[in-house]
Amino acid sequence: MFRRMPPDAVAGFHTGAQLHGFGAVSTAEVHVIVPAGCVVPKIQGVVAHESVLPVPVSVEIAGVPCAPAARCAVDLARVLRRMDALPLLDLCLRSGASGVDELRAEVARHGGLRGVGQARKLIGLADARSECRQESQLRLLLIDGGLPAPEPQLWVRDQDGVPLFRLDLGYRERRIGIEYDGLSHLDPDRLRHDRSRMNWLAANDWRMRYFTAADLYRRPHHILSTVAALLRP
Known part of the structure; x- marks a missing residue:
């Protein structure tokens, strides 16, 4: 050619x-x-x-x-x-x-x-830490909506500083985590791990919100209003 x-x-x-x-x-x-x-x-x-x-x-x-x-x-x-x-x-x-x-x-x-x-x-x-297309798009949606830029692939550590869990996006100082739920989250082993992780995060004052493709592509204002409410003092 x-x-x-x-x-x-x-x-x-x-x-x-x-x-x-x-x-x-x-x-x-x-x-x-x-x-x-x-x-x-x-x-x-x-x-x-x-x-x-x-x-x-x-x-x-x-x-x-x-x-x-x-x-x-x-x-x-x-x-x-x-x-x-x-x-x-x-x-x-x-x-x-x-x-x-x-x-x-x-x-x-x-x-x-x-x-x-x-x-x-x-x-x-642009950020090299982003691991998938939807994470990048979710981050851009929040920024374009006037919210602070979240940190991609945020590590959550225990009281001794040992890294335990990694979140898709988050605001460390506010203990707010944001996750994109794709097809991989439907795997039984992944579900069991996610439940354990969710329980630990909730017990340690992390406020988590989970969004799907339907939210990202059909209800972006729902994502913005949800995260904005969490970020209010």
């Missing part, structure tokens, strides 16, 4: 993110970056992104020329919905494909391009 593309064409956007190991947004199409103004042949299943911002140095992954990880992440953070972009940035950091300093340097190169303001703000919120 690249033999039919302009000489400087490289994989980027969704395809580049997948090659770098942080493809949080799936696509059946192949996305390539080509210099603006060049002649691009129409190939079924290939999306060509003409860019005025050149890719100075490409990297080769599995024999495919590809834009650097930071470039792929910033390009996607500019064009995706916020709720899709932050999970991708979190995964980019978590996978080690790019560091936050690289993302900041890259977004600075995109000044004036569409969506760069969104990308810059989301890079400031």
Whole structure:
């Protein structure tokens, strides 16, 4: 396919993110970056992104020329919905494909391009500790709702400082924990562990709230009002 593309064409956007190991947004199409103004042949299943911002140095992954990880992440953070972009940035950091300093340097190169303001703000919120898409989205929902940013993967320790449990999100000083309940929580062994953990947390003055996909995608205001009520003095 690249033999039919302009000489400087490289994989980027969704395809580049997948090659770098942080493809949080799936696509059946192949996305390539080509210099603006060049002649691009129409190939079924290939999306060509003409860019005025050149890719100075490409990297080769599995024999495919590809834009650097930071470039792929910033390009996607500019064009995706916020709720899709932050999970991708979190995964980019978590996978080690790019560091936050690289993302900041890259977004600075995109000044004036569409969506760069969104990308810059989301890079400031990105956190490598987030372990799944829904955790990232739940964190963003709380921040966008005007609440303080919760700590991802918060460790709860006993009186001796021994780590006992790890919460998806939480406010340590207020002893408030927030969990996303996915399909894994339906496993019998997981349920028994969760009951034991819930009992310990309740006995030690932790106030826990649990939310599902229905809450996150259909009743976001329920999440915001619930957490806001807990955070009131």
